[in-house]
Amino acid sequence: MAHDHHHHHDHDHSDLSETELRVRALETILTEKGYIDPKALDVLIETYESKIGPRNGALVVAKAWANSDFKKWLLTDATAAIVSLGYEGRQGEHMVVVENTPTLHHMVVCTLCSCYPWPVLGLPPVWYKSAPYRSRAVADPRGVLSDFGVTLPKDREIRVWDSTAEVRYLVLPMRPEGTNGWSEEKLAELVTRDSMIGTGLPKAPHEISK
Amino acid sequence: MNGAQDMGGVHGFGPVQPEPNEPPFHAEWEKKALALVLAMGPAGGWNIDMSRSARENVPPGDYLSRSYYQIWIAGLERLMAERGLVLPEEIDAGRALYPPKPVPRTLAAADVDKVLRRGGPTERETKTNARFAMGDRVRAKNIHPTAHTRLPRYVRGHAGIVEAVRGCHVFPDTNATGAGEDPQWLYTVRFEGTELWGAESDPTVKVSVDAWEPYLDPA
Numbered sequence: 001m002a003h004d005h006h007h008h009h010d011h012d013h014s015d016l017s018e019t020e021l022r023v024r025a026l027e028t029i030l031t032e033k034g035y036i037d038p039k040a041l042d043v044l045i046e047t048y049e050s051k052i053g054p055r056n057g058a059l060v061v062a063k064a065w066a067n068s069d070f071k072k073w074l075l076t077d078a079t080a081a082i083v084s085l086g087y088e089g090r091q092g093e094h095m096v097v098v099e100n101t102p103t104l105h106h107m108v109v110c111t112l113c114s115c116y117p118w119p120v121l122g123l124p125p126v127w128y129k130s131a132p133y134r135s136r137a138v139a140d141p142r143g144v145l146s147d148f149g150v151t152l153p154k155d156r157e158i159r160v161w162d163s164t165a166e167v168r169y170l171v172l173p174m175r176p177e178g179t180n181g182w183s184e185e186k187l188a189e190l191v192t193r194d195s196m197i198g199t200g201l202p203k204a205p206h207e208i209s210k
Numbered sequence: 211m212n213g214a215q216d217m218g219g220v221h222g223f224g225p226v227q228p229e230p231n232e233p234p235f236h237a238e239w240e241k242k243a244l245a246l247v248l249a250m251g252p253a254g255g256w257n258i259d260m261s262r263s264a265r266e267n268v269p270p271g272d273y274l275s276r277s278y279y280q281i282w283i284a285g286l287e288r289l290m291a292e293r294g295l296v297l298p299e300e301i302d303a304g305r306a307l308y309p310p311k312p313v314p315r316t317l318a319a320a321d322v323d324k325v326l327r328r329g330g331p332t333e334r335e336t337k338t339n340a341r342f343a344m345g346d347r348v349r350a351k352n353i354h355p356t357a358h359t360r361l362p363r364y365v366r367g368h369a370g371i372v373e374a375v376r377g378c379h380v381f382p383d384t385n386a387t388g389a390g391e392d393p394q395w396l397y398t399v400r401f402e403g404t405e406l407w408g409a410e411s412d413p414t415v416k417v418s419v420d421a422w423e424p425y426l427d428p429a
Contacts, residue, residue: 033310111218165420
């Protein structure tokens with residue numbers, strides 16, 4: 001059945017309509033009962049739709065690339081270093097940053113649910129919460145990387161962090177060559193979300209507009 | 211519990227499908243689903259471990275056929291039904307059929323930013339000495355709790371090295387059932403890929419989990 005795309009699609013579609021109705025019903029009932037403030041829903045949506053996203057993490061990474069003292073702080077007390085830039089709270093209460101090197105590549109997963117560092121990366125993408133990623137990231141990380149078009153040298157150690165507790169991991173990717181003297185703002189443009197999860201690499205200087 | 215949520219090492223799900231320029235939400239109802247779940251936390255009075263337990267304690271087929279926000283909504287419905295806050299027939303009817311129950315508090319729009327910034331730290335004061343130290347060899351217990359646990363099956367029975375001591379954290383196994391926070395030492399334990407997946411597997415891979423002390427034996 002997994003290979004029967006048409007059937008699968010139709011199935012999803014009818015489920016979604018049913019889900020839409022239930023979510024609408026829940027909003028009505030919770031409001032009627034006074035359990036929720038409907039205006040709080042708008043603020044929550046606005047927060048995660050446009051205020052908290054991977055741009056935050058990119059600025060953290062760029063600062064670490066540009067400032068060795070900040071990098072040292074980030075690698076020893078990530079939570080405090082990240083709070084100093086204004087990113088804190090829900091799903092980022094206990095942060096750990098792990099650094100990629102020419103011999104070591106880090107990758108982050110949550111095999112049990114969808115744990116993800118919200119204050120620096122926003123909400124997780126669908127693939128991060130999906131069964132293919134959660135099942136294979138720990139058993140076949142190179143195979144997963146190839147799904148993302150990433151091939152690493154065969155002797156590169158791959159270190160997978162399964163977020164099974166409330167510690168949240170952020171990957172500090174390697175600074176691309178040819179970026180000497182770049183501002184933090186410009187460096188941040190090279191930092192992709194996936195490079196901070198470990199399923200991608202930062203952009204090369206020629207990939208961004210000058 | 212040995213449920214469908216515990217996915218590490220399961221075969222047959224196919225390739226990962228990254229979505230270029232993925233938007234934060236794929237439908238209006240997903241926005242509402244996220245917001246309802248976050249807004250009901252303070253009113254419902256449950257904790258994150260109770261939420262996870264409610265999401266995963268379902269027949270595996272149900273878990274696997276739902277999208278992630280569908281899993282969240284099903285979990286929310288369950289938590290509310292268990293507490294009599296909203297009953298299934300009310301959701302079917304699309305309106306409240308019973309008077310509200312008193313709730314500890316309601317998340318006001320003006321407090322959202324403050325509440326999100328505060329988050330829910332799980333580290334607690336240490337009252338015992340850590341049994342293990344960095345570099346110690348430990349073995350994940352071969353245990354199969356039928357209630358909520360955060361020790362994935364793929365490490366059970368396997369030996370690894372304590373890579374970091376993370377302090378004392380709320381213990382999910384008790385917190386999920388309402389039996390209290392019972393904080394326990396938390397360790398990052400690193401396993402060789404070949405220890406977990408066999409001698410034929412990629413020798414360059416190492417995998418860690420964060421494991422509470424009751425999950426571990428000395429090795």
